[in-house]
Amino acid sequence: MTEKILTKDKQEEFLSRLIKVYQVFAPVEKEGNSLFSQINTPEELAEEYRNTKRPPKELFFPHSEALFRFRKGQVLEENPNEVERVIFGMRPCDAKSLTLLDMVFNGKDFKDPYFIARREKTTIISIACARPQITCFCTSCGTSPVSEEGSDILLFDLGENYLVKSITPKGQQLIDSLGDLLTDTQESDLKKRDELIKTALVEMKSEIPTEGLKEKLEGMFDSPIWEKIHLKCLGCGICTYLCPTCHCFDIVDEAVDSEGERVKNWDSCMYPQFTIQASGLNPRLSNKERLRQRMMHKFNYSVSNYGQTFCVGCGRCVRNCPVNLDIREIVKLISGK
Amino acid sequence: MKQIQSRLRQTARQLLSEGKVDLLIGYRQGSLPLKTTPCFVSQEEEAVGLVWNSFCTNNLAVYLPGLFRPDPRSRKREEKKVGIVVKGCDCRSVVGHLKEDQVPREDLVIIGVPCQGMIDEKKIVAKLEGKEIIKAKEQDGQILVVDEKGQEIRLAKGNFLRDSCQVCQHPVPPLYDILIEGETARQALSDEYAEVKELEERSIDQRWEFFQREMSKCIRCYACRNACPLCYCPECFAEQSQPRWVGTTDDPSDIMAFHLGRIFHTAGRCVDCGACEAACPMGIELRKLTRKLIKDVEELFGYETGVSVEEPPPLATYKLDDDDEFIK
Numbered sequence: 001m002t003e004k005i006l007t008k009d010k011q012e013e014f015l016s017r018l019i020k021v022y023q024v025f026a027p028v029e030k031e032g033n034s035l036f037s038q039i040n041t042p043e044e045l046a047e048e049y050r051n052t053k054r055p056p057k058e059l060f061f062p063h064s065e066a067l068f069r070f071r072k073g074q075v076l077e078e079n080p081n082e083v084e085r086v087i088f089g090m091r092p093c094d095a096k097s098l099t100l101l102d103m104v105f106n107g108k109d110f111k112d113p114y115f116i117a118r119r120e121k122t123t124i125i126s127i128a129c130a131r132p133q134i135t136c137f138c139t140s141c142g143t144s145p146v147s148e149e150g151s152d153i154l155l156f157d158l159g160e161n162y163l164v165k166s167i168t169p170k171g172q173q174l175i176d177s178l179g180d181l182l183t184d185t186q187e188s189d190l191k192k193r194d195e196l197i198k199t200a201l202v203e204m205k206s207e208i209p210t211e212g213l214k215e216k217l218e219g220m221f222d223s224p225i226w227e228k229i230h231l232k233c234l235g236c237g238i239c240t241y242l243c244p245t246c247h248c249f250d251i252v253d254e255a256v257d258s259e260g261e262r263v264k265n266w267d268s269c270m271y272p273q274f275t276i277q278a279s280g281l282n283p284r285l286s287n288k289e290r291l292r293q294r295m296m297h298k299f300n301y302s303v304s305n306y307g308q309t310f311c312v313g314c315g316r317c318v319r320n321c322p323v324n325l326d327i328r329e330i331v332k333l334i335s336g337k
Numbered sequence: 338m339k340q341i342q343s344r345l346r347q348t349a350r351q352l353l354s355e356g357k358v359d360l361l362i363g364y365r366q367g368s369l370p371l372k373t374t375p376c377f378v379s380q381e382e383e384a385v386g387l388v389w390n391s392f393c394t395n396n397l398a399v400y401l402p403g404l405f406r407p408d409p410r411s412r413k414r415e416e417k418k419v420g421i422v423v424k425g426c427d428c429r430s431v432v433g434h435l436k437e438d439q440v441p442r443e444d445l446v447i448i449g450v451p452c453q454g455m456i457d458e459k460k461i462v463a464k465l466e467g468k469e470i471i472k473a474k475e476q477d478g479q480i481l482v483v484d485e486k487g488q489e490i491r492l493a494k495g496n497f498l499r500d501s502c503q504v505c506q507h508p509v510p511p512l513y514d515i516l517i518e519g520e521t522a523r524q525a526l527s528d529e530y531a532e533v534k535e536l537e538e539r540s541i542d543q544r545w546e547f548f549q550r551e552m553s554k555c556i557r558c559y560a561c562r563n564a565c566p567l568c569y570c571p572e573c574f575a576e577q578s579q580p581r582w583v584g585t586t587d588d589p590s591d592i593m594a595f596h597l598g599r600i601f602h603t604a605g606r607c608v609d610c611g612a613c614e615a616a617c618p619m620g621i622e623l624r625k626l627t628r629k630l631i632k633d634v635e636e637l638f639g640y641e642t643g644v645s646v647e648e649p650p651p652l653a654t655y656k657l658d659d660d661d662e663f664i665k
Contacts, residue, residue, distance in 0.1 A: 031550060031553065031554050031619075031620075032554075032619075032620045033554060033619050033620065048467050050467075050469075053618070053619075054556070062587075063556070063557075063586075063587040064586035064587040064588065131485070133469055134369070134469060134471060135369070228377070231375075231377045231400075232374065232375040232376070232377065232400075234399065234560065234563040234564055234616070235563050236558050236559050236560035236562075236563040236564070236616070237556075237557070237558035237559055237560070238558045238560050238616075238618050240558075241556050241557070241558045242556075242558075242618060250585065252584070252585060252586075254584060254586065263586055265585045265586055265587075266557075266587075267585075268558075271559070271576070272572070272576065273576045273578065282409075285409045285410065286409065318368070318369070319369070320618040322395070322560055322564050322615065322616035322618075323374060323375050323395060324367040324368055324369060324372045324373070324374035325374070326368040326369075326374075328368070329368055
């Protein structure tokens with residue numbers, strides 16, 4: 001597909017033009033936390049960010065979502081259709097995470113129309129990472145700081161310019177509509193891009209041994225290793241709620257008498273009530289079983305079901321765990337490395 | 338610090354080798370700069386991994402009630418002696434556990450460490466203004482940080498203490514079996530409740546605005562609750578489904594109901610260890626709310642939490658000669 005140049009002095013106009021046509025979401029700083037939120041002017045874009053604290057999954061799979069309203073067994077109204085959106089400034093790890101969520105919510109067996117509608121109406125403009133953080137390990141998780149996977153357009157920050165690369169027809173269409181803001185690439189731009197790619201890969205210093213991990217985990221359900229790993233886990237939901245790929249939910253009726261909403265809420269396998277049954281039995285009685293589930297789901301079950309590890313190496317859980325329970329260390333322990 | 342650390346390791350080795358404890362909870366080096374991580378030591382040889390420095394922020398008392406609870410499958414409680422490393426605030430949480438009969442005193446070995454105040458990692462991160470910290474260590478009362486460009490930055494520890502440490506009145510654990518010898522630094526603040534008073538003086542609308550703003554950050558991860566040593570209920574009211582007291586949505590009313598319920602439950606019990614605020618990934622100013630309750634309990638009942646096991650808890654006590662001031 002095509003590669004063009006967007007000079008940074010035109011970035012503002014680029015965003016303004018997008019805002020006129022689309023709902024534009026971009027990294028913003030809100031009450032001290034960075035997250036993807038709708039912007040109405042280009043100035044709202046967070047100035048400097050490595051990656052947002054909150055992953056972009058909530059734009060497709062909201063924390064709480066009313067599926068429909070009902071009264072006395074009758075569906076009154078369904079969730080309205082989404083409008084055309086652009087997400088600007090996503091990182092390749094998060095773009096990859098959306099392709100994983102697609103497998104769950106738009107797979108062979110199950111289709112989530114709400115998720116699918118949002119995905120179809122969203123164009124994703126990612127920015128390649130030039131400076132990975134010390135907690136980043138995406139190259140161990142089937143992606144890279146410069147990966148195109150999951151993005152419609154990928155930008156490379158070349159200093160004064162962005163190199164704009166369209167990845168999908170949807171991305172190409174968007175680039176074409178803003179063609180007057182873009183110029184052709186020069187040889188020097190391509191050289192700079194190649195350098196950026198090289199540096200980003202060299203700078204990626206953290207890794208986890210994912211090779212053979214799925215097979216290793218096969219026989220480890222009853223391993224004594226879990227007895228020790230979970231001890232310091234507090235059982236909170238930070239790792240799952242800030243994870244771009246964790247996607248468990250619970251459906252409840254928020255109703256007074258017979259009128260109300262059916263709501264889909266995020267849920268976490270780290271919570272005790274996640275598996276509690278009507279009889280009162282809870283098959284996952286302690287953090288041991290819950291943490292094992294989280295690791296198994298990411299590195300074994302998902303590989304069996306979708307052929308993919310459900311971790312993209314964004315490092316959010318590593319940075320935000322209140323007891324520094326580092327998923328990289330758990331994986332190393334499991335691998336015996 | 339180094340001396341405290343070696344004394345601590347020595348003590349741990351001795352307790353484990355003499356069989357006085359089966360398990361010891363302490364801190365070891367974390368996987369990231371500015372962090373230690375809780376560790377559970379059961380072998381004498383592992384004691385060498387214990388650390389003591391200005392990054393030992395976690396309140397380890399949070400693990401105690403769970404360790405002494407009967408196994409949910411066998412419904413039996415495993416006989417074990419547990420040793421725990423505590424700072425002043427952590428120890429006051431343990432006093433709470435003892436008072437509320439959550440932890441058997443005879444099976445607990447409290448290893449007190451005089452505290453010089455712990456570092457608030459978030460303050461150092463903010464100071465670095467987006468530059469990533471690659472390495473950090475403590476040296477002569479300073480925090481030595483190396484940023485991503487290899488630049489060394491020296492920070493005066495005193496400027497980066499946690500807010501809870503800045504108003505701490507009990508750096509020495511009030512209850513212990515073994516006290517590690519070491520110096521403390523008691524903070525002398527002119528008015529420890531200045532922040533609470535500032536909040537009290539605001540108008541109702543302004544306070545509502547503050548509360549709404551803080552609550553808007555919440556992602557319902559329950560880290561505040563789970564990091565709190567007092568929140569040991571096996572089933573939290575926020576999780577009960579029959580009846581359901583609080584909805585599980587991200588609607589502000591559900592979020593507020595959860596926090597109000599939890600925070601009020603800590604009245605007369607919270608020791609201001611700061612674990613809730615430190616655990617919160619979204620930076621909610623929870624201590625402003627918990628400290629308001631601490632101040633209220635102090636003013637209404639003249640009670641300071643976590644200092645004595647014997648003194649009855651004010652909100653669980655009935656006195657015939659109570660003047661019932663509140664109802665007149």
